[in-house]
Amino acid sequence: MAKINMTPEKTKMPEQDPDIRNRNFLEVATGYTPQMAQEEAQRCLNCKHKPCVSGCPVNVNIPSFIQAVAQGDIEKAYEIITKTNSLPAICGRVCPQETQCELPCVRGIKGEPVAIGRLERYVADYMLAKETFIADTPKPTVKKNKKVAVIGSGPAGLTAASDLCDMGYDVTIFEALHKAGGVLVYGIPEFRLPESIVEKEIERLKAKGVCIELNMVIGKIISIQELHEEEGFEAIFVGTGAGLPNFMNIPGENLNGVFSANEFLTRVNLMKAYDPSYDTPIYFGSHVAVVGGGNVAMDAARAAKRLGAEQVYIVYRRSEQEMPARAEEVHHAKEEGIEFRLLTNPTKILGENGWVTGMECVRMQLSEPGPDGRRRPVVIPGSEYVLKTTSVIMAIGTSPNPLIKSTTEGLETNKWGCIVADEETGQTSIPYIFAGGDAVTGAATVILAMGAGKKAAAAIDKYLDK
Amino acid sequence: MYRILERKDLNSDVVYMKVDAPAVAKKCEPGQFIILRVDETGERIPLTISDYNREEGWVSIIFQKVGKTTYLLDTLQQGDYILDFVGPLGIASHTDNMSRVCVVGGGLGCAIAYPQAKKLFGMGLHVDVIAGFRNKSLVFLQEEMKRNSTNYYLMTDDGTAGEKGMVTKKLKELIEGGANYDTVIAIGPVVMMKYVSLLTKEYNIKTIVSMNPIMIDGTGMCGGCRLTVDGQTKFACVDGPDFDGHKVDFDGLMQRLSMYKEQEKHKCNLFRGIE
Ligand SMILES: Cc1cc2nc3c(=O)[nH]c(=O)nc-3n(C[C@H](O)[C@H](O)[C@H](O)COP(=O)(O)OP(=O)(O)OC[C@H]3O[C@@H](n4cnc5c(N)ncnc54)[C@H](O)[C@@H]3O)c2cc1C
Ligand SMILES: Cc1cc2nc3c(=O)[nH]c(=O)nc-3n(C[C@H](O)[C@H](O)[C@H](O)COP(=O)(O)OP(=O)(O)OC[C@H]3O[C@@H](n4cnc5c(N)ncnc54)[C@H](O)[C@@H]3O)c2cc1C
Ligand code: SF4
Ligand code: SF4
Ligand code: FES
Numbered sequence: 001m002a003k004i005n006m007t008p009e010k011t012k013m014p015e016q017d018p019d020i021r022n023r024n025f026l027e028v029a030t031g032y033t034p035q036m037a038q039e040e041a042q043r044c045l046n047c048k049h050k051p052c053v054s055g056c057p058v059n060v061n062i063p064s065f066i067q068a069v070a071q072g073d074i075e076k077a078y079e080i081i082t083k084t085n086s087l088p089a090i091c092g093r094v095c096p097q098e099t100q101c102e103l104p105c106v107r108g109i110k111g112e113p114v115a116i117g118r119l120e121r122y123v124a125d126y127m128l129a130k131e132t133f134i135a136d137t138p139k140p141t142v143k144k145n146k147k148v149a150v151i152g153s154g155p156a157g158l159t160a161a162s163d164l165c166d167m168g169y170d171v172t173i174f175e176a177l178h179k180a181g182g183v184l185v186y187g188i189p190e191f192r193l194p195e196s197i198v199e200k201e202i203e204r205l206k207a208k209g210v211c212i213e214l215n216m217v218i219g220k221i222i223s224i225q226e227l228h229e230e231e232g233f234e235a236i237f238v239g240t241g242a243g244l245p246n247f248m249n250i251p252g253e254n255l256n257g258v259f260s261a262n263e264f265l266t267r268v269n270l271m272k273a274y275d276p277s278y279d280t281p282i283y284f285g286s287h288v289a290v291v292g293g294g295n296v297a298m299d300a301a302r303a304a305k306r307l308g309a310e311q312v313y314i315v316y317r318r319s320e321q322e323m324p325a326r327a328e329e330v331h332h333a334k335e336e337g338i339e340f341r342l343l344t345n346p347t348k349i350l351g352e353n354g355w356v357t358g359m360e361c362v363r364m365q366l367s368e369p370g371p372d373g374r375r376r377p378v379v380i381p382g383s384e385y386v387l388k389t390t391s392v393i394m395a396i397g398t399s400p401n402p403l404i405k406s407t408t409e410g411l412e413t414n415k416w417g418c419i420v421a422d423e424e425t426g427q428t429s430i431p432y433i434f435a436g437g438d439a440v441t442g443a444a445t446v447i448l449a450m451g452a453g454k455k456a457a458a459a460i461d462k463y464l465d466k
Numbered sequence: 467m468y469r470i471l472e473r474k475d476l477n478s479d480v481v482y483m484k485v486d487a488p489a490v491a492k493k494c495e496p497g498q499f500i501i502l503r504v505d506e507t508g509e510r511i512p513l514t515i516s517d518y519n520r521e522e523g524w525v526s527i528i529f530q531k532v533g534k535t536t537y538l539l540d541t542l543q544q545g546d547y548i549l550d551f552v553g554p555l556g557i558a559s560h561t562d563n564m565s566r567v568c569v570v571g572g573g574l575g576c577a578i579a580y581p582q583a584k585k586l587f588g589m590g591l592h593v594d595v596i597a598g599f600r601n602k603s604l605v606f607l608q609e610e611m612k613r614n615s616t617n618y619y620l621m622t623d624d625g626t627a628g629e630k631g632m633v634t635k636k637l638k639e640l641i642e643g644g645a646n647y648d649t650v651i652a653i654g655p656v657v658m659m660k661y662v663s664l665l666t667k668e669y670n671i672k673t674i675v676s677m678n679p680i681m682i683d684g685t686g687m688c689g690g691c692r693l694t695v696d697g698q699t700k701f702a703c704v705d706g707p708d709f710d711g712h713k714v715d716f717d718g719l720m721q722r723l724s725m726y727k728e729q730e731k732h733k734c735n736l737f738r739g740i741e
Contacts (some may be wrong), residue, residue, distance in 0.1 A: 018512070120655050176685050178503055178510075178550040186687075215552035217685055243687040246698065254694060254718055256725045263688035271682070279509040279534055280682075281729040354721035401686050403704070 005042035008111025013037075013118050018335040022305050025190045025274055026464045028332055032122045034072075040069035043107055044114045048240040051104035052116060057451045058084045061224070062101060062116055067118055077123045084164045085120075086424045087155060087450060089128055089197045090184060092121025094295075095447050128200050137207040139264045143169035146464055149174060151218045154182020155446045156239030156437025158201065159453030160460075161210045167461050171209075172233070173217040178307035179270060182241055183438075184446070186270040187296070188264070189303050192329075195269075197384070205256075219407035228432055235432050238419060240454060242400045242438035247293070252349030253394070257285060257356035261395035268303045282307065285390025289313045289359050291346055292395030293323040294443075298330065300393045301338045312338050313387065317364050333407045341387065343377065349392055358386045400439050408433070418442050426456030427463070434460055468502075469552040471524055471621060473544050476606035481540055482516075488523030490515075490553045496581035496675070497708055498560030501526065501684040503550040506536050511535045512681045512703070514578040515554060525553075528577035528606075534734040540555050555684040556707050559651075559674070561585065566592045568640065568647045569615070570633050570662055572654020573599055579653040584614040590675055592616050594640065598633035599656070602626035606706075634661050647671050656720050663711030673711035677702045679722055686741050688705060693719050 014030045015021070032040065044066040052062045061080050068077035082087045095101070097117040101375070105113030108461040124165050127133055146169055150161045153175040161171045179185050206212060216241075218224060224309070227233045245260030247253050267273040271280035288304040293316035305312045314333065316323060319342050325331060341361070341409050349359040364382035366375040400417045412420040412429035419428055419435040426434040436452025438444055490500060499514045529536050534715040542548065553578040557581050567586055571579035576597050595615040601604050602624045605734035612618045619636050620628025627695040629636065633654075641647065649725050650673045652662035657677040666673040679691040693702055694715035700706065 176552070177683065179550070215550050216489075216556065217552060220554055221493055223498070234602045243685075247689065247692075249699075253720065254692060256721060260689040263682065263690040266682055266688050272507075278507045279733060281726040281733070283725060283729070337537065354724070403686065 003042060004045065005039055007043065009342045010112045010115040010118070011040040011043070013115070018332075018337070021191065022302070022336040024336055025306055027194055028191050031125055032118060036046075037069055037119060037122045038072070040115050040119055044070070045106055047106055052101045052105060052114070053311070055104045055225055056101040057447045058454065060085050060101070060120070065123065066114065066116070066119055069123060074123055074126045078127045081120060081123060084217045084454075085447075085450065087201055087446075088120045089124035089154070090201070091447055091450070092117050092119075092124055093173050093193050094326075094445075095187060096445060099248075100447070124415060128197065130254075133200065134203045134207050137391075138166075138209060139167050141164050143157060143171045144168040144170075144464070146170065148235050148237065148460060148464075149171070149227050149231075150237045150239060151224070152182060152239040152241055152437075153180035153202075153212065153240055154437060154449060155184065156241075156449035156453040157237065158205065159450040160237045160239060160436070160457045162205055162208070162278075163211045163457035165205070165208050167457070169461075169464075170211075172211040172213060172220050173236050173358075174213050176217040177270065179350055180212050180214065186266045187299070189265065189269055189299050191302065191306065192299065202348065208254050217403070219403040223412075224404070224408045224433060234464055235434065237426070237427075237453070237456050237460065238404060238433060238435040238439055238453050239437045239449070240401060240404055240439045242398045242418075242443045244399045244401045244417075245394065246397045246399060247394055248346065248396060250346060250348055250350055254357070254426055255349055255351040255356045256354050257283065257351075257391035258349060259391070259393050261290070261296045261393050262398065264300050264393050265296070265303065268307070274303075283391065284309050285356075286310045287313075287389040287391065288391050289315050289346075289389040290393045291315045291397055292397070293318065293325060294395065294397075295325045295329055297393075297395035298325045298338075300395050302333055302336055304393070305336055305338060313341050313389070314338055315341045315344050315346060315359070315361065315387070317343065318375075319343055319366060322375075345377065345379070347384070350386065356389060356391055358382060358388050359392055360386050366430075373449070398438075398443050400442070404439070416442060424455060425459035425462075426452060427459060432465070467547040467549060470542055470544055470546050473542070476528065477604050479604070480528060480577070480606055482526060483530050483539075483542075484521060484524050484526045485548060485551060486551075487525050490517045490551070491520050493553035494518050494525060495558030496585040498554035498556050499684075499707065500525065500551055500553030501555060501681065502511060502527075502539075502552070503547050504535060504542070505549050508538065508549070510550070510682055510684070511537050512555070512579070512678070512684060514676075516577050516580055517584075528554075528574075529594050530574040533730045534737045537734060538735055552684065553677070555703060557705070558707050559585075561589065562589055563648045565687045566645065567648050567649045567651060568594045568596065568637065568645065569651060570596045570637060570652040570654070570658075571611075571702050572652075573596065573604065573632055574613065575652075575654030575658070575676075579605055579651065580610060580614070582651055582677055583611060587614045594645065596621060596633045596640075597620065597624070600624070601629070615658065625657070630647040632661075633658065634665050638665060641669055641671070647675065649709075651675075654715055656723070659711060659714075660716035663714070663716070667712050674704075674708050675714060676707045676712040677709055677714065677719065678707065679719060680725060693722070
């Protein structure tokens with residue numbers, strides 16, 4: 001029996017000092033050493049009923065991979081994880097573990113849960129660091145001689161493509177942007193998810209035989225129907241995400257200095273505006289107000305700080321408890337000097353000569369829980385005040401882009417523009433079209449998008465086997 | 467990678483390039499544009515598809531050297547490659563319910579207006595073209611425009627070619643003279659489109675303008691290209707680029723276009739070795 005480490009806290013992961021990292025784009029947390037991983041793995045009790053597994057949307061066999069880590073067999077651990085999760089280096093970094101796998105962990109009852117995410121990351125990083133990681137990619141052993149198209153290269157599309165390729169299909173991914181990865185490359189910043197990791201996963205897909213066509217906006221250059229009828233793709237998976245930014249529709253939103261978080265983060269991440277050798281410009285001024293309380297808001301705020309903004313605010317209309325962001329990101333943001341203006345809602349953006357100079361806000365309070373148990377924010381009368389700011393970043397959510405719907409006759413969507421798909425199979429109102437990820441659920445998480453890609457791949461296989 | 471099949475200088479500032487892009491050529495329609503990225507560190511910039519050939523698989527672009535990216539693009543020669551070239555983007559120009567049309571092009575706008583004039587004229591409509599330039603040396607596409615219009619009127623600010631004066635002067639003259647246009651299509655500098663729209667409003671003639679805000683993705687994902695039309699926020703890359711000239715907030719657009727002026731000027735000067 002391996003020995004058990006009864007320390008109530010998680011083994012700390014080394015991090016860059018907050019006052020240093022808020023001036024660079026290098027990864028915040030630098031990862032476990034082999035000793036740390038071993039120590040943390042020994043905190044797992046290898047529970048028979050595996051409560052943690054049911055908390056993971058793709059049911060990674062957590063105790064069994066952790067036992068392998070404890071025994072020092074990292075390759076085996078990787079094999080166990082990748083049976084159900086093809087992108088562990090990414091999930092280990094960005095999953096909201098505190099509401100998923102780590103929530104039901106028994107060790108969390110009297111102390112902190114086992115650091116499942118950190119261990120998952122450790123295992124994946126160990127494998128990714130091997131020089132032969134890409135060359136070692138297992139190639140499909142069967143061939144079906146059937147073509148399947150995947151639209152969008154976010155986590156949903158990458159997972160579906162990977163599984164379909166393993167099953168022996170000829171898979172082509174069509175991506176609108178000039179780089180594959182979806183939100184993983186244009187949204188989530190380098191300091192949280194290094195691009196090199198996403199790139200390696202994509203190289204691995206290519207090594208398996210998946211073909212990736214960039215700069216292809218489906219619906220414009222070719223429609224889904226044409227892919228099916230003229231190009232011979234027998235089934236199509238749509239993983240186009242929810243990329244359309246919402247604005248608040250308050251006065252002053254078109255002033256210079258107001259961005260959607262998507263624009264701000266795209267300039268920073270995809271176009272590398274933080275690096276002077278790249279041509280894409282970015283503007284933010286000295287004071288930046290980010291409106292919203294999710295991961296997107298945290299990322300935008302922390303990126304602005306790193307670019308050199310003196311003062312960065314998070315403006316959120318509910319309290320910290322309701323913030324949808326990962327707990328770790330909120331914690332990191334605070335450490336880095338981001339100021340939180342909670343229970344605050346913007347009402348107007350003020351400007352001079354067309355440029356932002358401030359934002360009028362009101363204070364909010366939470367109502368008593370309504371029939372749905374949710375406490376609604378309500379305005380405190382007479383609480384208006386002006387927050388001095390030179391730019392405003394709107395991170396208040398996104399919706400699916402209407403392009404696919406508007407160019408695919410008969411494809412059913414709901415009132416929010418999300419594609420209607422069967423929960424188990426991802427099949428849409430058009431039998432050969434399957435969909436999953438944010439395009440179906442609205443903005444959600446990486447792991448849910450991957451899970452949907454997985455289910456759809458299995459369903460496509462069934463559909464085409466008939 | 468997209469190969470440049472041909473390049474020509476149309477005047478000292480404006481360059482024509484024919485690019486090998488069969489999939490784009492197969493689908494594109496007048497009024498649509500592409501977004502390109504010259505190299506790995508480059509910006510994404512939008513350029514209108516000025517012509518295309520579906521059989522031969524090319525599309526052409528005409529661009530004016532105004533900043534870093536367009537100067538960088540200018541360094542490419544026939545046989546060189548453009549790294550990324552994505553399109554066709556935007557909504558194709560509508561051609562319904564038109565019979566007598568006046569196409570007004572200002573400077574570089576003539577390049578954007580050309581495919582529309584060509585299409586409408588090809589459909590058998592009456593198409594008058596008014597092309598305006600600052601002076602004679604800048605005039606381009608004259609022969610092509612002439613071939614694809616019922617009447618072609620050339621205007622220059624200084625009178626060195628065609629008639630002296632602005633495009634609005636000629637447009638007013640033609641309208642007053644009974645040209646009886648049902649549609650005016652105005653493409654050029656924002657101020658020009660604004661004044662054409664103000665003029666045609668007096669005569670209640672439907673006017674279409676082509677908007678050119680700063681863009682990144684061109685797919686509706688960033689909202690950077692937003693502008694106000696009839697009091698509502700629109701994304702030019704997916705809702706446009708054509709809009710009703712009587713409803714566009716031109717002043718707001720001009721303001722947004724100035725957003726990166728200082729930074730762009732700096733990058734451009736560095737690239738050209740000025741300063
Ligand atoms: C800034 C930010 C931070 C986030 N942080 C976290 C986090 O910490 N943890 C977490 O779990 N989740 C996080 N999320 C959410 C998560 O990234 C998404 O839920 C997930 O990426 C959705 O995956 P997807 O595959 O459905 O779509 P996406 O990742 O959005 O990918 C869709 C892809 O499809 C392409 N596409 C769209 N339309 C077309 C078309 N017509 N033709 C061709 N291609 C097209 C897009 O360009 C894009 O590449 C974050 C999101 C953002 C924006
Ligand atoms: C839908 C669309 C179609 C277009 N079609 C053409 C075309 O066919 N031919 C062509 O030459 N140009 C066209 N443009 C404009 C072209 O995209 C810009 O000239 C180009 O982005 C400038 O890039 P740059 O790096 O060379 O200059 P920058 O350094 O970015 O800018 C130089 C100067 O141009 C101004 N500027 C920047 N972006 C734009 C813009 N989008 N429109 C107008 N001024 C701008 C800046 O304020 C600055 O003063 C189009 C724009 C749009 C949105
Ligand atoms: S995939 Fe995410 S939820 Fe599942 S075990 Fe890994 S970190 Fe936890
Ligand atoms: S619940 Fe916690 S302690 Fe138990 S097996 Fe899962 S990770 Fe280990
Ligand atoms: S260019 Fe990004 S939304 Fe139009």
